Amino acid sequence: MSADRELVSPDAEGDERLIEAALRPKRLDEFIGQGRVREQLSLVLQSALRRSRPPDHVLMSGSPGLGKTTLAMIVAAELGAPLRVTSGPALERAGDLAAILSTLAEGEVLFIDEIHRMARPAEEMLYLAMEDFRVDIVVGKGPGATAIPLDIAPFTLVGATTRAGLLPAPLRDRFGFTAHMEFYEVAELERVLHRSSRLLGIGLPEDGAHEIARRSRGTPRIANRLLRRVRDFAEVRADGVITRELASAALDLYEVDAEGLDRLDRAVLRALLGKFGGGPVGLSTLAVSVGEEPETVEVVAEPFLVRQGLLARTPRGRVATAAAWVHLGLPPPPDAFGANPADDAP
Numbered sequence: 165m166s167a168d169r170e171l172v173s174p175d176a177e178g179d180e181r182l183i184e185a186a187l188r189p190k191r192l193d194e195f196i197g198q199g200r201v202r203e204q205l206s207l208v209l210q211s212a213l214r215r216s217r218p219p220d221h222v223l224m225s226g227s228p229g230l231g232k233t234t235l236a237m238i239v240a241a242e243l244g245a246p247l248r249v250t251s252g253p254a255l256e257r258a259g260d261l262a263a264i265l266s267t268l269a270e271g272e273v274l275f276i277d278e279i280h281r282m283a284r285p286a287e288e289m290l291y292l293a294m295e296d297f298r299v300d301i302v303v304g305k306g307p308g309a310t311a312i313p314l315d316i317a318p319f320t321l322v323g324a325t326t327r328a329g330l331l332p333a334p335l336r337d338r339f340g341f342t343a344h345m346e347f348y349e350v351a352e353l354e355r356v357l358h359r360s361s362r363l364l365g366i367g368l369p370e371d372g373a374h375e376i377a378r379r380s381r382g383t384p385r386i387a388n389r390l391l392r393r394v395r396d397f398a399e400v401r402a403d404g405v406i407t408r409e410l411a412s413a414a415l416d417l418y419e420v421d422a423e424g425l426d427r428l429d430r431a432v433l434r435a436l437l438g439k440f441g442g443g444p445v446g447l448s449t450l451a452v453s454v455g456e457e458p459e460t461v462e463v464v465a466e467p468f469l470v471r472q473g474l475l476a477r478t479p480r481g482r483v484a485t486a487a488a489w490v491h492l493g494l495p496p497p498p499d500a501f502g503a504n505p506a507d508d509a510p
């Protein structure tokens with residue numbers, strides 16, 4: 165990912181990770197927004213606690229930075245259970261997963277981030293572990309290979325994915341509960357910002373919080389990061405007070421536009437309008453034209469552009485809406501998507 169994506173990219177590195185960890189809500193009642201998910205999860209957890217049984221396995225899907233890791237940690241904290249953390253790409257061989265599963269304590273929460281990127285043999289081992297709390301350890305090779313069954317402690321799997329559609333059905337079906345994480349409303353992000361500013365000792369007036377919140381792409385991780393950049397700007401260029409005007413000037417400098425679109429978002433829209441006349445165009449062609457991987461465009465940029473009503477995914481390809489033309493200061497063509505009420509028909 166290029167350096168200029170760092171500011172609004174939901175990925176974080178180094179010190180940023182430490183600050184992120186410090187800002188994570190620790191319990192469900194501190195977790196802001198996602199009302200439906202919170203209520204559903206709370207029921208699942210309370211009922212498990214009453215029955216003194218580990219709850220069903222939980223799958224969380226949603227864009228990067230919406231709080232999936234935070235919620236996984238909260239699941240363990242609410243259950244008073246230990247948490248083991250790994251990720252799909254780290255589970256290349258079945259043995260990698262077997263080593264973890266066979267050492268889980270009873271009731272432990274196993275969090276697998278990016279679960280859609282797990283290798284196939286590990287995935288197959290996970291099916292049995294999730295359903296029967298058992299793994300088959302294969303000893304030997306070829307026709308003489310034998311599977312030795314090994315019981316494992318009952319545990320709860322929490323899987324997180326940015327691409328639920330890529331999970332094979334047998335895996336998806338083994339989760340008792342799926343939490344669909346949505347982008348946050350501006351008012352919710354304002355609460356996230358006020359909480360973070362208290363924890364970081366940053367003075368944040370209401371109007372400054374509002375300006376940062378509305379440019380945060382509906383994502384708490386981005387809100388927290390923009391807060392720190394605006395704080396830097398306020399301290400160096402002004403008297404430290406984050407007013408609306410100051411937040412707006414700082415975010416302009418960092419190339420986050422009034423709707424929260426960053427450079428990649430705008431590059432995607434510009435390519436769609438400038439090179440493909442508004443589309444339809446296939447994802448790979450669009451990604452090549454902005455010099456990014458198709459997955460980055462699909463996972464990082466598109467969900468937000470779709471949510472903002474600027475881009476539509478149609479069976480024929482990606483299409484810019486009339487609002488996208490307006491956003492880039494261009495007159496929409498009469499046949500632009502969304503300019504005609506028939507586009508909304510099912």
Ligand SMILES: Nc1ncnc2c1ncn2[C@@H]1O[C@H](COP(=O)(O)OP(=O)(O)OP(=O)(O)O)[C@@H](O)[C@H]1O
Nearest residue numbers: 184187188195196228229230231232233234384385
């Ligand atoms: N509901 C929330 N309330 C307050 N802060 C939140 C909330 N959700 C996320 N955050 C903040 O956003 C940051 C990113 O959250 P988290 O790492 O859980 O996202 P994620 O969905 O797991 O991202 P990724 O998919 O990239 O791993 C955390 O540091 C946390 O402080």
